[in-house]
Amino acid sequence: MDTLQKIAISKIADILSSTNLIIPQVDIWKKIFNNAGLSELYESRAPQFTTIVEVYGYGSDDKNLYHNEKCYNGLHESFKELEYNREELLKLFNNITEKISIFNVFIENIEKEIKKEVPKIKDMYIDEYLKKVELPEKNILLNKYSNKNFKLLRNNFNILALDICFDEEGLCVLPFTGSITEKDFDNSILMQWLSLKYPNIAMSYTDAIKAYSNSDDAACISHCRNIITGIFTYKKDEQRKWLDGLKKVCYKDKNIINVQANKIGEYNYNANSPDVNARYQYPRFNFIYKLYSFTCALGAHINEGNVSDATVDFEDVTLEDAFMALKATEAVLIWIYQTNAL
Structure with missing residues (x-):
């Protein structure tokens, strides 16, 4: 097969x-x-x-x-x-x-759709409009209004860990992530997107890859934790923690709107629970929160542990753990990028 x-x-x-x-x-x-x-x-x-x-x-x-x-x-x-x-x-x-051809990338009447969103702009063809907007806006349009053939092409590039996006010159193909070395890792979709919109997260991502390249496992994982808490901070409300932003990004989780962000991790899923909130699984939220917990335990809190017989029972961390943390964190970033969640 x-x-x-x-x-x-x-x-x-x-x-x-x-x-x-x-x-x-x-x-x-x-x-x-x-x-x-x-x-x-x-x-x-x-x-x-x-x-x-x-x-x-x-x-x-x-x-x-x-x-x-x-x-x-x-x-x-x-x-x-x-x-x-x-x-x-x-x-x-x-x-x-x-x-x-740019004209064959987008849905029919895309100009009318843009006009609905930006009523004040003058009438113009899509190629003219693309010359007037910044790079992030171009890629938002590509994600939102591409036609069936282009979406299918892009989906199959995604299977090869590649994506089609706009750069300063026009459409291009880039890997979602660079190699797990310092060489050429910045030539990727994630680095382009992060550098434009979230430069501090781009810096943490760079630091995570450098740490992995240098076999510094705990540092790599700590940087991954910073990426997770940092990226969702952009979505939180004032006087709230990053979990509030995570909850908003995971809005497709059923019932999540009805629960407090800091309580979701406490629910043990039970379809027959008398507590209606425990009858939901919150899969996206819980996956990312579990990843955060993993990066805390093997990164920022690696020197913490249970005291047994007057010694501290530390967790052992390996480079394989760092690789898993880095790839899982990259997967979360790709998901955010693809869904336009931020």
Whole structure:
């Protein structure tokens, strides 16, 4: 059975070859591969990428252009060939994404939807509007108003731990997270997003990765704790703790609106409980709060423990624990980013 990653690669090739996200043009695929420095890969499958030109009307210059019926196979085989060369595959994906038509990314009548939200703006096409707004707003629009084909493409990139977003130049493909080393970790969706909106959290995230790189397990976990408490602090009300922000972000948890944030962790789920609030599981809130507890116990509070026979029974922390804390914290950040919760 094929892995989810192999299926995702197939679907990416299918979407690109069977839709007009990339508008068919003569030599469009040649340009894409050559711009990625992969001319030899293109030449090995050139006939599969030749754009089909169909002239209609006797003596007319009118014509329709289509992606080659073999284009799927050419893309699929090319992606598979680069599957274990992450750097080259990412380069090809980026050159493909650069050629995606902005007009074919968003839902129909997106301009009307924007006008509803920002009534005071003058009428303009989406490409003009994107030139006038800041980067965070561009990515909010992309998350909120992309069409079915683009969403499907983006979902399959997500399976490969990649995402399509706007940078200063236009659409690009970036990994959700960088490698777990200091080298190149800043070239990721999370760092771009955090640096723009939450620079102090970006700093803690950087510190967590540096600590892991240096095999400082407890420090890495402590920085993860700071990320968790810090990111949800942005959502809390005045004179409230970070848990108030966590509760608001986890608004999809059933019944959470009816309970106090600092009480949720005390409920033991029981569908038959006489306390109606204990009949709900609060899954998102509890997952993140448990992660916070984990990062406290093996990070900031690592030197605390039960006293037994006049000695302190400390928890032991390992680099594997730090890796788990870092990846789980990254997963929470990705979830916040994807859901526009903050």
